[in-house]
Amino acid sequence: MEGRINIPVGDWIEAGVDWILDNLEPALDGIAWFLGLLTNSFEGALLAIPAWLLVLALVGLSWWRVSWRFGIFAILALGLILGMDLWEPTIKTLSLVLAATAVALAIGMPVGVAMARSDWVEASIRPVLDLMQTMPPFVYLIPAAIFFGLGTVPGAIATVVFCMPPVVRLTNLGIRQVNREQIEAGLAFGCNRRQLLTKIQLPLAMPSIMAGINQTIMLALSMVVIASMIGAGGLGNTVLTGIQRLDVGLGFEGGLGVVILAILLDRITQSVGRRRKASS
Amino acid sequence: MEPIIRVRELYKVFGPNPQEGLRLIEDGLDKDTIFERTGNTVGVKDCNLDIAEGEIFVVMGLSGSGKSTLVRLLNRLIEPTAGTVEVRGRDVTRMSQRDLIRLRSEDLAMVFQSFALMPHKTVIDNAALGLEIAGVGRARRRERAQEALDQVGLKAHARSYPDELSGGMQQRVGLARALATDPSIMLMDEAFSALDPLIRTEMQDRLLDLQREHRRTVVFISHDLDEAIRIGDRIAIMQGGEVVQVGTPKEIITHPANEYVRSFFHGVDITQVFQARDIMDSENIPVLDADTTAGEARNRIAHVPGNEAVIVDAGGRFQSVVQAKRLGELTLDRAASEVAVEVEPVPEDTALADLPRRAAQSPVSIPVVDGEGRFRGLVTLQRLVEALDRSRNAAAANGDY
Ligand SMILES: Nc1ncnc2c1ncn2[C@@H]1O[C@H](COP(=O)(O)OP(=O)(O)OP(=O)(O)O)[C@@H](O)[C@H]1O
Numbered sequence A: 001m002e003g004r005i006n007i008p009v010g011d012w013i014e015a016g017v018d019w020i021l022d023n024l025e026p027a028l029d030g031i032a033w034f035l036g037l038l039t040n041s042f043e044g045a046l047l048a049i050p051a052w053l054l055v056l057a058l059v060g061l062s063w064w065r066v067s068w069r070f071g072i073f074a075i076l077a078l079g080l081i082l083g084m085d086l087w088e089p090t091i092k093t094l095s096l097v098l099a100a101t102a103v104a105l106a107i108g109m110p111v112g113v114a115m116a117r118s119d120w121v122e123a124s125i126r127p128v129l130d131l132m133q134t135m136p137p138f139v140y141l142i143p144a145a146i147f148f149g150l151g152t153v154p155g156a157i158a159t160v161v162f163c164m165p166p167v168v169r170l171t172n173l174g175i176r177q178v179n180r181e182q183i184e185a186g187l188a189f190g191c192n193r194r195q196l197l198t199k200i201q202l203p204l205a206m207p208s209i210m211a212g213i214n215q216t217i218m219l220a221l222s223m224v225v226i227a228s229m230i231g232a233g234g235l236g237n238t239v240l241t242g243i244q245r246l247d248v249g250l251g252f253e254g255g256l257g258v259v260i261l262a263i264l265l266d267r268i269t270q271s272v273g274r275r276r277k278a279s280s
Numbered sequence B: 001m002e003p004i005i006r007v008r009e010l011y012k013v014f015g016p017n018p019q020e021g022l023r024l025i026e027d028g029l030d031k032d033t034i035f036e037r038t039g040n041t042v043g044v045k046d047c048n049l050d051i052a053e054g055e056i057f058v059v060m061g062l063s064g065s066g067k068s069t070l071v072r073l074l075n076r077l078i079e080p081t082a083g084t085v086e087v088r089g090r091d092v093t094r095m096s097q098r099d100l101i102r103l104r105s106e107d108l109a110m111v112f113q114s115f116a117l118m119p120h121k122t123v124i125d126n127a128a129l130g131l132e133i134a135g136v137g138r139a140r141r142r143e144r145a146q147e148a149l150d151q152v153g154l155k156a157h158a159r160s161y162p163d164e165l166s167g168g169m170q171q172r173v174g175l176a177r178a179l180a181t182d183p184s185i186m187l188m189d190e191a192f193s194a195l196d197p198l199i200r201t202e203m204q205d206r207l208l209d210l211q212r213e214h215r216r217t218v219v220f221i222s223h224d225l226d227e228a229i230r231i232g233d234r235i236a237i238m239q240g241g242e243v244v245q246v247g248t249p250k251e252i253i254t255h256p257a258n259e260y261v262r263s264f265f266h267g268v269d270i271t272q273v274f275q276a277r278d279i280m281d282s283e284n285i286p287v288l289d290a291d292t293t294a295g296e297a298r299n300r301i302a303h304v305p306g307n308e309a310v311i312v313d314a315g316g317r318f319q320s321v322v323q324a325k326r327l328g329e330l331t332l333d334r335a336a337s338e339v340a341v342e343v344e345p346v347p348e349d350t351a352l353a354d355l356p357r358r359a360a361q362s363p364v365s366i367p368v369v370d371g372e373g374r375f376r377g378l379v380t381l382q383r384l385v386e387a388l389d390r391s392r393n394a395a396a397a398n399g400d401y
């Protein structure tokens, strides 16, 4: 077993990382600055609002958008979070989710549109998406920590990367699924390329895109919890502390907070898609 | 008159190498052979058409014969492989993208088989789509869309969503969307095929009504023969990408170009196609006025093969029929109108199928009038019998008996 083959993939990646660190530092700083600003603004804004007002708003949203039963669930669930004294970590997690989702959508939707418009772009992006989705989420933490150190920003970056694929895929899919005659209708009535996108394709793809946004948010939430391992803070941190201290109660409380946030975000974002279709 | 749409030597070949397909067409190979050898599909082949302003031009053919391809070549939703399409003398196939978009939004509207409405928009906003794309302001376009909805009888449903409407109503929205831009040409690809037969007839009537109000050029794709005959001023028959015959329904029925066309008309009720105007006698009938004397009337009738004359008023409107044998009861200086028989005339577009019943009730030949009641001709018993006989023979030739 002399000639055991050893392809040094790990070495190559390290070399690549070094090169990026040496040459792209300003770009990395820019990204870090922007994401930090975004997350902090969300967090600052959400914490500046009194907790009871935010609870009221969320309950109102649940009541109005989903159902009165879900509104009652929201009252109880958010009351529980306040009661467990987890308000601040919950808000921190929520801000991270919102910031990461915003960036993921800002990048992911145009990419999805580009994929829908060109088979070539689709063919080249698809493997990247597959890679992003099958890679274990922990793997993103390493380069994020190397490039951006520890804290909120690398957590947000790892989250953006991890949660982007669904919205890209479903934007692409939604646009490609638009009925041929509907496209022809747009063209036959004089659409140019831009109008075809904004007046026909995007509106008709909206249910699919909304499903993508919903999935992206859910993935962001799951990643934000994991990202607490590199210091992103929030509810994940509560869970992590529970694990480190072998404190089952604390870990469970943190987990419950995540579940509640997940249910609220899921149901509320799903309802946005439905409403648009039924009566916008 | 200049045709509004002129198609010359138009070809469309789909597939990996359209030019190669084109060459093989010139070598005389047929659609199936070309597909087997090269994988190219002949969509439309050497098409030449002149479509006149204001006519309803129906394109018929079996599935896959190239109807949809042809109609999409007219507004260049499909790029031709060779040939030209001129709309009002301007070559669509060589137009810049800008001009093409202008032409589509101003002159050429389209109605689709699947309706192709936008589910997230209300009916009125759907009807306004063309205007929205053209950049017309919200208030103005809603106003015009509302007018279009009124025209198709959907006044009350402006605020509904498409999925709240029945299929027939949805297609009326599709029609309103096309009308709202006030196009001079409407392209309709199997626009009524998805509707059930009753609604389909209703929509055909609606289309004919709209044509009476404001004549547009309509290119109408159909695979329903009754529909084609009902609404078509002229019909083009397509077979394997080629237009094999163009003509009025009557011309095509009486002189089918080939077996394919003949088989198409298998089973069609010809007495629905021919009308009173096609079989009436309009030349050999003396036309008298109210105070023509019996003597003069007898004299005039003696000079024609028949034995009847008609009396019209000053405006040429039909009044009554005079028979030679009844004139004998009068002295020569009395008015012929004294023995005239007053019968109800029929409109010139009365179907041949409806005439025998009238003939049975009428003591004289059946007078035919135009829309204003002016006399056009007489359907004599002899002519009626001949026509019925001919149509029976035609039906037999089509394999019907
Ligand atoms: N985009 C395309 N690519 C390849 N072949 C095509 C394409 N569009 C149409 N064809 C082929 O061209 C031919 C004509 O098709 P077309 O759709 O015009 O027929 P049609 O008369 O409208 O039929 P139908 O009654 O089924 O609608 C068919 O053989 C079809 O398979």
Ligand SMILES: [Mg+2]
Residues within 6 Å of the ligand: B067, B068, B069
């Ligand atoms: Mg078709």
